[in-house]
Amino acid sequence: MWASLKDGEIDDLNTDFNVVAHEHQRAPQAAAGGRPWTTWLILGGRGAGKTRAGAEWVRRLALEDPRARIALVGETEHDVRSVMIEGVSGLLAIHRRDERLKWLPTLRRVEWANGAVAEIHTAENYEGLRGPQFSAAWCDELAKWRHAEATFDMLQFGLRLGARPRQVITTTPRPIALIKKLIDDPSTALTRAGTIANALNLAPSFVEQVLTRYGGTRLGRQELDGEIIEERADALWTRAGLENCRIDSAPLLSRIVVAIDPPASAKKGADACGMIAAGRDGNGTIYVIEDASIAGATPQAWAAKAVALWRRLKADCLIAEVNQGGDMVAAVIREADREVPVVMKRATRGKYHRAEPVSQLYEQGRVKHVGTFPALEDEMCDFGVDGLSSGRSPDRLDALVWAVAALTFAARPEPRIRIL
Numbered sequence: 143m144w145a146s147l148k149d150g151e152i153d154d155l156n157t158d159f160n161v162v163a164h165e166h167q168r169a170p171q172a173a174a175g176g177r178p179w180t181t182w183l184i185l186g187g188r189g190a191g192k193t194r195a196g197a198e199w200v201r202r203l204a205l206e207d208p209r210a211r212i213a214l215v216g217e218t219e220h221d222v223r224s225v226m227i228e229g230v231s232g233l234l235a236i237h238r239r240d241e242r243l244k245w246l247p248t249l250r251r252v253e254w255a256n257g258a259v260a261e262i263h264t265a266e267n268y269e270g271l272r273g274p275q276f277s278a279a280w281c282d283e284l285a286k287w288r289h290a291e292a293t294f295d296m297l298q299f300g301l302r303l304g305a306r307p308r309q310v311i312t313t314t315p316r317p318i319a320l321i322k323k324l325i326d327d328p329s330t331a332l333t334r335a336g337t338i339a340n341a342l343n344l345a346p347s348f349v350e351q352v353l354t355r356y357g358g359t360r361l362g363r364q365e366l367d368g369e370i371i372e373e374r375a376d377a378l379w380t381r382a383g384l385e386n387c388r389i390d391s392a393p394l395l396s397r398i399v400v401a402i403d404p405p406a407s408a409k410k411g412a413d414a415c416g417m418i419a420a421g422r423d424g425n426g427t428i429y430v431i432e433d434a435s436i437a438g439a440t441p442q443a444w445a446a447k448a449v450a451l452w453r454r455l456k457a458d459c460l461i462a463e464v465n466q467g468g469d470m471v472a473a474v475i476r477e478a479d480r481e482v483p484v485v486m487k488r489a490t491r492g493k494y495h496r497a498e499p500v501s502q503l504y505e506q507g508r509v510k511h512v513g514t515f516p517a518l519e520d521e522m523c524d525f526g527v528d529g530l531s532s533g534r535s536p537d538r539l540d541a542l543v544w545a546v547a548a549l550t551f552a553a554r555p556e557p558r559i560r561i562l
Contacts, residue, residue, distance in 0.1 A: 159198045159236070166335040167195035179331035180308055183324050185315045187337035187366040188352070189344045192312035194231040196280045199310050201236055203278055204258035211303055212260040213271070213279040217287050219250070222262045226282050227252060233260075263297075265289050271296035277304035285316040294320060315370045322370075337366040358514035376526035378494075378501035384511065384519050387504060392429040392512045395421030400452045401461040401545035403537050404444065404471050413534070415444035416541030418518070419455055422549040427508055430545075431455070433515040435538045445474040449482055459483040461544050487544055493529035497539065500546045509546060518542065 159167075166186070173179035182199070186192045204210050216222035227233050227245060233252060237243040242255040250262040263271055265287035279297055287293055301307035315321055324330050337344070337352070356362030363369045403416035414437035420430045434451050436444050452460050464471050464486050475484055489496065503509045511519075518538040525536050 159194075159202075163195075163198070164191055164335070166333045167191050167198070169199055170331040170333065173329055173331040175328060177328065178306065180306075180329040181324060181327065182308070182310045182331045182333070183321075184310065184312045184333050184335075185321075185368045185370070186312070186335040187368040188314065189337045189348070190335040190368060191231070191343070192314075192335075193225060193229060193282065194236065196282060196310050196312040197226065197231060197233050197236050200233065200260065200278070200280050201241075204254045204260065205241065205256065207277070207304075208254075208257040209304070210258040210260075210278060211276045212258070213263050213274070213276045213297060213300065214252070214260050215263045215265065215271075215279060215281045215293065215297060217265050217283060219262060219264050221282065222264065223247070226280065227262075265293040268293035268296050271300055273300075275300050275302050277301075277307050279307075279309040281309060281311045281313075283313050284311050285313045285318055285321055290318060290320050314365055315368055316364065317370050334368050336368050358516050362514075363516065374524050374526055377523050378497055378525060379504060379519075379522040381519070381523050383504060384522065387507065387509060388511050388514065389429075390513070392421065392431055392510070393423050395429065395431075396424050397422045397549060398431075398455050398457040399459055399461055399545050399548050400448060400455065400457045401463075401541045401548065402444070402448050403463050403540035403544065404441070405537070414537045415439055416537035416539070417444070417448055417451065418538065418541040418545045419451060419457065420542070420545040420549060426550070427510060428503065428546050428549050429510050429512050430515065430518075430542065431512045433518045433538060435517070435541065441470065441474040442477065445478040449475070449478045452482055459485050461485045461487055461548050463487050463489060463540065463544060465489050485548065493536065493540065493543075494525075494527050496547070497525065497543050499551070500543050503546065503550060508550075 166184070169182060170179060184192050184195055200212055200214075204212065214222050214226050216226060225232060229235065234243060234245060244253045246253065252260040261274065263274075266289070268289050271293065279301060281294075281297070284290055284294070297309070301309060311324070313321070325332060337349070352362070352366060356366060398419065398421040400417065400419045405413040405415050414435050417434040417436065418430065419432040419434065420428055422428055432451065432455070434447060436447055439447070448460055451457070460475070460482050462471050462475065462484060465488055472484070472486065475482060500509070521536040521539045522542075525539055
């Protein structure tokens, strides 16, 4: 097909967004609930096509409305110029030759032949938004603006031209208050996309490299998956702290344990069975090596999985909390394998007080995560004094605490108790 096309025809196809657009790059018809949207919030990972979506929305608006007055707002003037206007997915790149877009850097504005105009504004000079008025705006990377709230507020006062002023916000998300407010606003239309959604338009080596290096990490989930990674003020762990304890591989371990926090029920919606494997090297450093937690499993299923993990890692023992299971825990493990050395643990203190000394070990750099454990780390960073994580029992964290404590705080190696 491409071989039979002339240069001009190929150029037309490349700039025909209706042909090449992904679903998340197409302007929504309405906000949640069916009402017209005022803000289109595009949350996406790096390279997900956010800039192209914003530029195409501006292009269509300007070509269809000669009276359009558009604000182009970025963190700095350099950001607006190098990304929104001159970038590979910016305004200059996406317009056809015959659309005669004119970029006037000294005037800090873009002009269309039909009379539509776009002006540069920045978050570092948000006072510059006092006075001008607009019918539309495109805000890029709002989540990293230094003065996000003040800039956004000034912009809202200027969006007062035309029958229905609207704005598009393209950004990699961060858990800032403004982003949360916009998501909750009923007049916001929200679309999300990860880097992988636009992989065909990215260098394969880039995709492979960033997914291998950052996939599942806090940074990767934010920058590649476009997730909002929450922080809890009273949490014992922070995401930055967990990133500092991450390593690629563990050294030779002198002792390995598998700890489980069995659920009280296997019914739908019941707690998961937390299952964490960890080891200790000769210097006493602890390495979390696997999160094998399982949800919705029968006692027989989680017991079989725990035994299989113990065998695969050649672990020294299996540690099981028995507060909610008691004799049942012993019975199901006995059914799975009578030879497994099991240490039965009964919690006598609350979850927070058990977890606090373990969190201090992390702060001291004495616990490392071998690779990434997104679900476990979510619980850790959302666990506070109430003993809950996102309103639920932190099953993975409970198992982690048992494992680390067994490798650190015991006065002597845990005895190997066999279930007979």
